[in-house]
Amino acid sequence: MNAKRIITGLSMILKMLFRRRIILISLVVIPVAFLSGVELTASPKMILFRLASLNEKIFLEESQKGIALVFFAVASTGFLVSFLALNLIQIDNDVNRRLVICGYHPFELLISNLFSLLLMIMSIALYIGLLINAFVPIKHLPMFIFGLTLIGFVYGCYGLTIGSLIKGKLEGILLIFLLANIDVGWLQNPMYYAEAHNNIIIRYLPAYFPSQSAIIAAFTDYSVANAAFYSILIGSGFLTLSMFIFYH
Amino acid sequence: MILKVENIAKAFGKNKVLKNVSFEMNSSSLYGIVGENGSGKSTLLKIIVGEWNPDHGNISVAGRIGYCPQKTLLFSQLTIDEHFRYFAAAYGIEKKALFSQSESLMDYFNFKKYRKERIANLSGGTQQKISLSIALLHKPDLLILDEPYNGFDWDTYVRFWDYTNQLRKAGCAMLIVAHLLTEKDRFDRVFNLEQGQLI
DSSP states (O other), X not given: OOHHHHHHHHHHHHHHHHXXXXXXXXXXXXXXHXXXXXXXXXXXXXXXXXXXXXXXXXXXXXXXXXHHHHHXXXXXXXXXXXXXXXXXXXXXXXXXXXXXXXXXXXXXXXXHHHHHHHHHHHHHHHHHHHHHHTTSOOSSHHHHHHHHHHHHHHHXXXXXXXXXXXXXXXXXXXXXXXXXXXXXXXXXXXXXXXXXXXXXXXXXXXXXXXXXXXXXXXXXOSOOHHHHHHHHHHHHHHHHHHHHHHHO | OOEEEEEEEEEETTEEEEEEEEEEEOTTOEEEEXXXXXXXXXXXXXXHHTSSOOSEEEEEEOSOEEEEOSSOOOOTTSBHXXXXXXXXXXXXXXXXXXXXXXXXXXXXXXXXXXXXXBGGGXXXXXXXXXXXXXXXXXXXXEEEEESTTTTOOHHHHHHHHHHHHHHHHTTOEEEEEESSOOOGGGOSEEEEEETTEEO
């Protein structure tokens, strides 16, 4: 393991990411599109809802717009990070193989990629967290940003898994948007969840724990430790799976 | 001896591409391998450089390999300078040596003026020169080139042979693969890869 190679790899990967127009456009357009949609359509009416990971008897009262904004912050982070992760692992795979022939250890390239992904996740979580805070008062902003980081971690590692498994770009994007849309973009919405007949399925989807962390931190004083622990566990599971597929 | 290839075999499904391929190369030698499209030339090179594993057989290399693949494998969003830095890290070349070697290659193959340009904005011929220069960056002992002069203009083609002659004088062995080799008298030996065997 050579630190100089890892740092060089990290700096080159970040340069390549930021030079792709689609990445920069996605970073700006996806959160703005999601949040503008909510701002223009959601009502300020106060509603009662409950959070799946809290006691069933605990009901919270928030404006519909506030809940939707927080939920879509989680959704847009998941969408963005999974797309970035897919890009990271799929694009220039052949050239990375040439680097390995020339002396890079695959593990050094992998660490550079993971550091790049983590940096991107933290930046996106910070950017979206601060943006949301301008529209709706967040109770515990640092923990909310941490919750967004967790959804980024879980969905980033899901993107890596899909990118390792599927070589086609379009097929990869389809699989990412399919799960992200159903899971983080729909079923984890607390307004939908409160009325769902069978919420067991929802609890087993990857976005369940990280979205609970973010929403608990946004609206309550309850601890997010449990949800955070399981988020890290699920993200690490996806990460291990992606590495296993990548090397075999 | 700088390269020893012993009984290499490789099959893709039922298609046996290489059947017990063996040969040896010494320092300063220049060997060529020709063959029809799909005869297994690139497969053999990928096995020699370690990109693919053979089904059986052994490869021994004594020294550093420089490999220029058939497809110009470069990062479209990085500049020429950034490529040299990235691959120098892979080879373990120090900053000072990288500077002198990259400047000399850019001067020799005449693409210094594009050093700050991203690869996506360069012509196929210039990309091929960069790909070749990356293979030469660490002054290899064995240079393996897969269709190296595709896309070269006449001037670059002449410079390519001048440069490789200098390398050979310094002890570098070269293995060139092409579907068509002209000027066969330049080579110490030319193999024909036919039905998975070197003839």
